[in-house]
Amino acid sequence: MKAIIVMFDSLNRHMLAPYGDTFVQAPNFARLAAKATTFDNFYAGSMPCMPARREMHTGRYNFLHRSWGPLEPFDDSMPQLLGAAGVHTHLASDHPHYWEDGGATYHTRYTTWEFFRGQEGDPWKGVVNAPRVSAPDGGMRRQDLVNRAYMATEAEHSQTRTVDAGLHFMETNASADRWLLQIELFDPHEPFFSHQPYKEIYPHDYDGPEFDWPGYRKVTEPAEQVEHARYEYAALVSMCDRSLGRVLDFMDAHDMWDDTMLIVNTDHGFLLGEHGWWAKTVQPWFNELVHLPMFLWDPRTGDRDTRRGALAQTIDIAPTVLRYFGVDPTPDMQGTDLAVVLDDDRAVREGALFGIHGGHVNVTDGRYVYMRASVEPANAPLEQYTLMPTHMRARFSVTELQPWEPAEPFSFTKGLRTMRMPATSALINSWQHGTLLFDLQEDPHQHYPLADDDVELKMLRLLARLMHDSDGPRSQFERLGIPFDAEPGPEHLLVRAQAAVAAATAEPLPPMADLPGAALLAGPILELLDDPTARPVLERHVPALVRTEHLGMPPTFSFVDLAAFGRLPVAVLRALGEDLAAWSVSAG
Numbered sequence: 001m002k003a004i005i006v007m008f009d010s011l012n013r014h015m016l017a018p019y020g021d022t023f024v025q026a027p028n029f030a031r032l033a034a035k036a037t038t039f040d041n042f043y044a045g046s047m048p049c050m051p052a053r054r055e056m057h058t059g060r061y062n063f064l065h066r067s068w069g070p071l072e073p074f075d076d077s078m079p080q081l082l083g084a085a086g087v088h089t090h091l092a093s094d095h096p097h098y099w100e101d102g103g104a105t106y107h108t109r110y111t112t113w114e115f116f117r118g119q120e121g122d123p124w125k126g127v128v129n130a131p132r133v134s135a136p137d138g139g140m141r142r143q144d145l146v147n148r149a150y151m152a153t154e155a156e157h158s159q160t161r162t163v164d165a166g167l168h169f170m171e172t173n174a175s176a177d178r179w180l181l182q183i184e185l186f187d188p189h190e191p192f193f194s195h196q197p198y199k200e201i202y203p204h205d206y207d208g209p210e211f212d213w214p215g216y217r218k219v220t221e222p223a224e225q226v227e228h229a230r231y232e233y234a235a236l237v238s239m240c241d242r243s244l245g246r247v248l249d250f251m252d253a254h255d256m257w258d259d260t261m262l263i264v265n266t267d268h269g270f271l272l273g274e275h276g277w278w279a280k281t282v283q284p285w286f287n288e289l290v291h292l293p294m295f296l297w298d299p300r301t302g303d304r305d306t307r308r309g310a311l312a313q314t315i316d317i318a319p320t321v322l323r324y325f326g327v328d329p330t331p332d333m334q335g336t337d338l339a340v341v342l343d344d345d346r347a348v349r350e351g352a353l354f355g356i357h358g359g360h361v362n363v364t365d366g367r368y369v370y371m372r373a374s375v376e377p378a379n380a381p382l383e384q385y386t387l388m389p390t391h392m393r394a395r396f397s398v399t400e401l402q403p404w405e406p407a408e409p410f411s412f413t414k415g416l417r418t419m420r421m422p423a424t425s426a427l428i429n430s431w432q433h434g435t436l437l438f439d440l441q442e443d444p445h446q447h448y449p450l451a452d453d454d455v456e457l458k459m460l461r462l463l464a465r466l467m468h469d470s471d472g473p474r475s476q477f478e479r480l481g482i483p484f485d486a487e488p489g490p491e492h493l494l495v496r497a498q499a500a501v502a503a504a505t506a507e508p509l510p511p512m513a514d515l516p517g518a519a520l521l522a523g524p525i526l527e528l529l530d531d532p533t534a535r536p537v538l539e540r541h542v543p544a545l546v547r548t549e550h551l552g553m554p555p556t557f558s559f560v561d562l563a564a565f566g567r568l569p570v571a572v573l574r575a576l577g578e579d580l581a582a583w584s585v586s587a588g
Helices: 027-035 049-059 079-082 138-149 158-172 223-253 315-326 338-346 454-469 474-480 498-508 525-529 534-543 560-566 568-586
Strands: 002-008 037-040 088-093 110-115 179-184 260-266 294-296 306-308 352-356 363-364 368-372 383-388 419-422 435-437
Touching: 002 223, 002 315, 027 223, 037 338, 049 079, 049 315, 079 088, 079 315, 088 158, 138 352, 158 179, 158 223, 223 260, 223 534, 260 315, 306 338, 315 338, 352 454, 368 454, 419 435, 435 454, 454 474, 525 534, 534 568, 560 568
Parallel strands: 002 179, 002 260, 037 306, 088 110, 088 179
Antiparallel strands: 037 294, 260 294, 352 363, 363 368, 368 435, 383 419
16 A cells, blocks of 8 residues: 655645636646545645644644644654554655754654755855845845756756656655655745746736735735736646646556555645735635645545545544554544545534634634634734744744743643743734634625624634634633633624724725825835834824834835735825825925
């Protein structure tokens, strides 16, 4: 028995032919659907990248307790459990986050592993005098340009080299038994770097700036630039499709379908202007981000060219792979072997929980999606529970660690007490987006938030049950305004109470040319704060900003940036621009 996982990053379900009408050319995904089971209701859980991978290893949610971080000492790791049972596991990947502080414990759980560098500003090739890039994340973008120079051909692209390595493992071990291969591709994650043959699939007129790396913010670019980014993303998906086709070709040529499981999945999607947003993380987790493509070929059932509608999630992958190899999932795993779904489309859960640490806590029952925001603007209390205090690219700071205290063990920490400490979330605050409820049957694109007290109460109670089932900390219930020791009642509903702030934050940003005082609004906030004559204007419109410390604010950060992150309503931005324009005239 063998198994192959082909995992992509930021792959949009709604842009693949098996899931609907699309302009994206990806014939191998259609070919895959004919050979496997297509899941119609597969959802993400913990996000973004490494929290999702932690779920793939452990089969349980982690976002209620922890932000982005490594596997913990008490975590069960699916590939490590397989290794202990005599299954050789191999990882081939170009995903750069495995190389960083917050991912360093994942790849070493595999028997063997190899990495191919150069994606997304990975600090790979050293060119001291490379041109500077003027942007808030200019250092990463500068490094990315350096890296691209070393991937001048498709053969040199890290995606291609990763698939080459996966195929080499398959060729080397074609006659061997009991192995798992994970081919994990960073693409089509931003930046959308592909070579010219893929771009030529999507001809279009565009003479604007190079734009294949949108920021995590609201859309402010003109329509033709948004369209260009979508074509750049599509070109990269077409390249990913070719990589998938290479794996399918090998399986066909070596007659592997009788004894080899195949899983093709992703961690989350990527917004390309939908809902007025780019990317992920800073906005609510709309279905474009969390309703995922998932394909499974399981020789145990032989279920192919079929669709299944049961509600499934990333936490189901570990139990499915373990059971396939005859290994029992651990008691701490919350997922289910998806073979029961393939057999008769049996429901495996009442609801699916998903979210990011410090953001909305979300639940869907397949029809409704309920996004529960914090009850107060402070988005508190928010806590980290960890024995591995590292962030994505850094260790926890001394300041963060100073207030830590031991927490009582959770049900899944194997009797260990974790470090508990206050957490901050600078750009993620669910309160500003409000509590949202959507009816996917009537409003599949989530354009019209629903206000229905009966439905909200039903979904709130489902959310609370799933949080308890996950041993969610009391602080999360308090942050969301949900009673910990009692069932939520009508007095705990928030959709109507937060509707105004939700609508204000959701309002699209107007073009810069339409904003009064545009130059001042686009200039550095810190410069305006340092001008005593401007402070009365700022005090009138953004008093909280005037009265707080700004040690972490980037020097070039502007009020337009603040609005683009959803932290400043458009109406306030306009009024501030008008008063700043008048102040500028009077100040001479």
